[in-house]
Amino acid sequence: MxxxxxxxxxxxxxxxxTLYRRSGKVSPVSLVVAAAVLIPLGIIFGAIYSAAVVYLPFIKLRGLVTFFVGAGFGVIAGSLCYKLKYRNWLMAFLTVIGFTAIGYYSSWAVHPALVIGAGELGEDFVPLMIQGFDPLMIVGWMKGIYTDGIWAMGAGGGGALSGWGAVAVWVLEAGLIFGTAFVSGMAAYGNRPFCExxxxxxxxxxxxxxxxxxxxxxxxxxxxxxxxxxxxxxxxxxxxxxxxxxxxxxxxxxxxxxxxxxxxxxxxxxxxxxxxxxxxxxxxxxxxxxxxxxxxxxxxxxxxxxxxxxxxxxxxxxxxxxxxxxxxxxxxxxxxxx
Ligand SMILES: [Zn+2]
Structure with a gap:
C-alpha cells in the first residue's frame, strides 16, 4: 500500500x-425551465404571503410567516437548481435571489388591493392587483403608508404604522426574507461534485x-x-x-x-x-x-x-x-x- x-x-x-471545482456550466434549457417555473410561482407565492400578512391578527405570527416564506423561497429555488443540474454557484445564487425578489415584489404589488379589501373595491379588486405591479404604484403606496400610516389606507383597527417605524419594519422584513432564502437556498442546492x-x-x-x-x-x-x-x-x-x-x-x-x-x-x-x-x-x-x-x-x-x-x-x-x-x-x- x-x-x-x-x-x-x-x-x-x-x-x-486537486479539490473539486464546479465546471460552471448551466444548460440554456435549464435556465428557460427555471424561468418558466419560478416566475409564475414567485408571483403566486408573493401574493399569498401578502394576504397572510394582511389577514393574520398577531404580529408574532407575521414574523414567523415571513421567516418561513423566505426559507420556502430558498428551498424551492435551490432544489430546482440542483434538479436542473446547475454547476455554477453564482447562477444558483442569482436564481434563488431572483425568485425571492419576484415573490417580494409581488407581495408589494397586491398589497394595496388586499389592504383596501375586496368588499370595498368590488369589481376593481383584480384590476387594482394587476395595476399594483407598476413600480410607480408601489412607490406611491409606500409613500402613502409613510405619511398616513397603513390603517389610514383602508384597514381598520390597531395602531397606525407609519413614518420611520414603517420603514424599519420593511427593512427588517426584507432582510429576513432574503437572508433565510439565501441560507436555505444554497443549502438546498448543496455542494456535491458533478460527474460531467x-x-x-x-x-x-x-x-x-x-x-x-x-x-x-x-x-x-x-x-x-x-x-x-x-x-x-x-x-x-x-x-x-x-x-x-x-x-x-x-x-x-x-x-x-x-x-x-x-x-x-x-x-x-x-x-x-x-x-x-x-x-x-x-x-x-x-x-x-x-x-x-x-x-x-x-x-x-x-x-x-x-x-x-x-x-x-x-x-x-x-x-x-x-x-x-x-x-x-x-x-x-x-x-x-x-
Ligand atoms: Zn460518472
Missing amino acids: SETFSDPTGSTVVSAP HCYRWNDETEELAVLPVSTTDPAWNQVRNGNFDALKKLQIDHDSDASYVELRLADCPTCDESDYLSAIGITLTVDDGQLKKNETDIFRHLSVTRQQRDEIVEFAAAMAEAVQLMKEEEALNEPSGEEAESSVGEEIDPNEPS
Whole structure:
C-alpha cells in the first residue's frame, strides 16, 4: 500500500491532488425551465404571503410567516437548481435571489388591493392587483403608508404604522426574507461534485469513517497532499467525545472517474437542549483515484472495527488517564487477524 510513498519525510512524491471545482456550466434549457417555473410561482407565492400578512391578527405570527416564506423561497429555488443540474454557484445564487425578489415584489404589488379589501373595491379588486405591479404604484403606496400610516389606507383597527417605524419594519422584513432564502437556498442546492462524464451528481456517503482525532493533526497536511497512508499516522484523541473527524466519500455511481474524499471536523454542542453538529472543513472534495478510494474504504472499515474494540476496552477498564499516545495505524494492524 505504501510503495508509492516511500519518501520517509512524508512530503509528497506525487503532485497534490486537486479539490473539486464546479465546471460552471448551466444548460440554456435549464435556465428557460427555471424561468418558466419560478416566475409564475414567485408571483403566486408573493401574493399569498401578502394576504397572510394582511389577514393574520398577531404580529408574532407575521414574523414567523415571513421567516418561513423566505426559507420556502430558498428551498424551492435551490432544489430546482440542483434538479436542473446547475454547476455554477453564482447562477444558483442569482436564481434563488431572483425568485425571492419576484415573490417580494409581488407581495408589494397586491398589497394595496388586499389592504383596501375586496368588499370595498368590488369589481376593481383584480384590476387594482394587476395595476399594483407598476413600480410607480408601489412607490406611491409606500409613500402613502409613510405619511398616513397603513390603517389610514383602508384597514381598520390597531395602531397606525407609519413614518420611520414603517420603514424599519420593511427593512427588517426584507432582510429576513432574503437572508433565510439565501441560507436555505444554497443549502438546498448543496455542494456535491458533478460527474460531467455521466451528466449526474455524485452520491455522497457521510460518516464513511468517524475518527477520534484532532482537526489540527499534522498528518492531515500529508493526506491533503495525496499521501493517504498518512491517515494511519493520525493521533487518537481518547478524551474528546464532543469532537471528531468524519471522512466522507463522494463518488459517481456509474463510472470510476469522479471520486472525492472529504475530511470534516465535527464539534458537537448542546444548544437549547438540542444537539448541534458544527462542521469545519479540513478539506472538502479532494480528487482521488478509484484505487485510492478503495484503499480509503478499506481503511475506514478497519478503523470502524478498531474504534469499536477501543470503546469496548475503555468500557471494561475505566479510563485511567495514563494511556500511551497511540496512532490510528497501531489500532488497525492489518497483519493481525481481527
Ligand atoms: Zn460518472
